[in-house]
Amino acid sequence: MDIATIGGLLISFGGLFIAVLIVGGNVMAFFHLDAAFIIVGGTFGATMFSYPMPVFINAFTSVLRNVFFSRGEVDYTGTIGTLVSFASKARREGLLGLEEDVNQLDDKFLQKGMQLVVDGTDIELVRHIMETDLGFLEARHKQGSDFFTCMGGYAPTMGIVGTVMGLIDLLARGMDDPAAMVKGISTAFGATLLGIGSANLIWLPIATKLKIRSEDEVLLRQMMVEGVCSISAGDNPRIVEEKLKAFLPPKLRAVSVTGGGREEKEAAPAAAAAAAPAKK
Numbered sequence: 265m266d267i268a269t270i271g272g273l274l275i276s277f278g279g280l281f282i283a284v285l286i287v288g289g290n291v292m293a294f295f296h297l298d299a300a301f302i303i304v305g306g307t308f309g310a311t312m313f314s315y316p317m318p319v320f321i322n323a324f325t326s327v328l329r330n331v332f333f334s335r336g337e338v339d340y341t342g343t344i345g346t347l348v349s350f351a352s353k354a355r356r357e358g359l360l361g362l363e364e365d366v367n368q369l370d371d372k373f374l375q376k377g378m379q380l381v382v383d384g385t386d387i388e389l390v391r392h393i394m395e396t397d398l399g400f401l402e403a404r405h406k407q408g409s410d411f412f413t414c415m416g417g418y419a420p421t422m423g424i425v426g427t428v429m430g431l432i433d434l435l436a437r438g439m440d441d442p443a444a445m446v447k448g449i450s451t452a453f454g455a456t457l458l459g460i461g462s463a464n465l466i467w468l469p470i471a472t473k474l475k476i477r478s479e480d481e482v483l484l485r486q487m488m489v490e491g492v493c494s495i496s497a498g499d500n501p502r503i504v505e506e507k508l509k510a511f512l513p514p515k516l517r518a519v520s521v522t523g524g525g526r527e528e529k530e531a532a533p534a535a536a537a538a539a540a541p542a543k544k
Contacts, residue, residue, distance in 0.1 A: 265332060266333060268473075269332050269334075293450065295458070296454040296455070299451060299455035302422055303419060303458045307415055307419045310418045315411060330477055331473050331474065338481065338483075340511070340512055340516065341512075343374075343491075344487070344509065344512075347495065347504060348501050350362055350365065350495055351500075362381075366382055376394070380393065381492055387493055387497055391493050398489065405482075412467050412470040412471035417463070419460070422455075423456040423458060423460055424455075426459065427456045430451050430452025434452065483511060494507055
């Protein structure tokens, strides 16, 4: 379970609940069943109208799972280490020497790109294939976040619709009974509260989290594309490492990664020492 998602929900709804208790209000006075039907039914219905049914179903069966369940932090440094080690091995044994290592990769995107390199595919074609794959990944992620942004837009509007409906009903009944009038006004504004609350506490935060998760994954994939193409071009492992570190925030760039870059740095002094007697 993603702690930030669960914690955010508990804090936001808990804060509202505590605020009602502090002022001595009745929590149930803020919830009206008829308003809930208007908001929930209207929001879900309008969103279903906006999207094809497979997209609607997938949003709640697959996409929403990415909000509540986290795969953990994106391992940028681990990916750099893997690519640098591949670059080092490719310089020693050639690209065909990577075939066994490529078959053991868990990430299918990286595995696909490296397999194309091992097969001798032209570097521009490798980049085109991987970037095309990445483009469609971004499009799928955007559709998921846009879906919940759409719900976040409909919910407040349905809240206003519920409020107007409540006021119309109140005026139609007349204002002879002050108690009934007060109750009707409360119900009417309860719809607005529910609409705005559901949008800003549920649907829009879901959309934002999906966007952030997508940005993290896309950045990792872009790093993989650059690393794979650098290996295909035969770049020095240290050059590969520096290229990939450019994708990282400053605080992570200082972290050393395991792989060819480190091996060559350690081997350089030894090679220089061995060459010194020859110069004499």
